[in-house]
Amino acid sequence: MKPLIAIVADDLTGSGDTAVQFVRAGWSTRLSVEDARRALQGSASEEVEVLAVTTQSRAMPAARAAQVVADNVARLRAAGVTRLYKKVDSTLRGAFKAEIDAARQAWAEDAIAVICPAFPATGRTVEDGRLLVDGRPVTETSAARDPVTPVTESHIPTLLGCGHVGQQAGEDAAALARRIQAAGPVVVVDARDEADLERLAQAVALLGERAVPVGAGGLAMPLARLWARAGQSEPVLVVVTSQHSAARAQARALAGAGAAAWTPTLAQLADAGQWQAWTAARLAQHRAAGAGGQDGPRTLMLLAPEGRLAGLDSETVAQRLGALAAELIGAGAAGVVATGGDGARQVLLAAQADGIALVGEVMGGVPLGTLTGGPHAGLPVVTKAGGFGTEDVLVRAVCAIRDRRFKR
Secondary structure, three states: OOOOEEEEEOOHHHHHHHHHHHHHOOOOEEEOOOOHHHHOOOOHHHHOOEEEEEOOOOOOOHHHHHHHHHHHHHHHHHOOOOEEEEEOOOOOOOOHHHHHHHHHHHHOOOOEEEEEOOEHHHOEEEEOOEEEEOOEEHHHOHHHHOOOOOOOOOEHHHHHOOEEEOOOOOOOHHHHHHHHHHOOOEEEEOEOOHHHHHHHHHHHHHHHHHEEEEEOHHHHHHHHHHHHHOOOOOOEEEEEOOOOHHHHHHHHHHHHOOOEEEOOOHHHHHOHHHHHHHHHHHHHHHHHOOOOOOOOOOEEEEEOOOOOEOOEOHHHHHHHHHHHHHHHHHHOOOEEEEEOHHHHHHHHHHOOOOEEEEEEEEEOOEEEEEEEOOOOOOOEEEEEOOOOOOOOHHHHHHHHHHOOOOOO
16 A cells, blocks of 8 residues: 655654644554655555655755755655645745745646645634734744744735635635635635634545645644545444433434434334335335435434334344344445444444444544454444433534544
């Protein structure tokens, strides 16, 4: 396996604060202290999906920095990298314009450099094209007095001689992507907060491989999650067997977020013949939709019906929904979320799993992991007690699966 994503940074610490965003999103990531030529040598580079290289070019004259960056990008492109993130200093230090132009030109003839060094968590924002640090233009901060690479301009479009796109209230990512594309090959985009960065990252993802995002750790954070989603076509399966009022409210919230809900009747669950007919119809529907292709649901919820019926116990409900979940997983699923202890156990048993390898949490008390054992080992899974969690926890659980890179 060769690296899929490359980060080209002008110094080591900047490379690290960007690369770690990909680690958080589940990408196998290597931070190299060397340039692309050395980083690509040997077997180490074949074991990672994200390779961060350091050009050590911040203090170089512009022409030399451009040459070094162009050489690194060309080598990475030739090695099969399909996504490039150009890491720049979040206070505009270094050969800012020269490195961006070189990276864009070396990446592709039709490349678009999308520039936003905002990092709200560290006080950096881009407003009306200006880089602000804690609300002040960067030229009024210590960056302007840097002894090696002093910053003399806070208005980034002026610094680069390029286009500028402001964020518009109520605009979706597709509209933002169209405005970026129309603004030229080098475009600065505003971002005041995390929501702006999320929308910008979505726009970059829509622009595809020709887009070269340029920024710091702030823009890398949502991009790492969105690029993890790229190519996902299968649905996330959510199984709700709990009758607890909290679980029911969570199921309604998930349906409100667009999940398709399948709910059998109590009679269908109680009678073997009716159950067989109902499941056969649902499985045929699922396969006809391409197991989550363009016409299929992105999230599919199996929801136990409310109420009780004589002769139908909770164990039977859990077993039947668990068995159906296993069949749906076999037809293709990006992951599974199971709420209700009995139901979660039956899903794992039906999938022939022997456990879960934990990798993190959706929120406190809601673990995220992958199945171990059986034919679906490596499948992402979230389990949750029925009476636990916030109303949006199932929505968040689905996002946790979607926004993380899992290798199966």
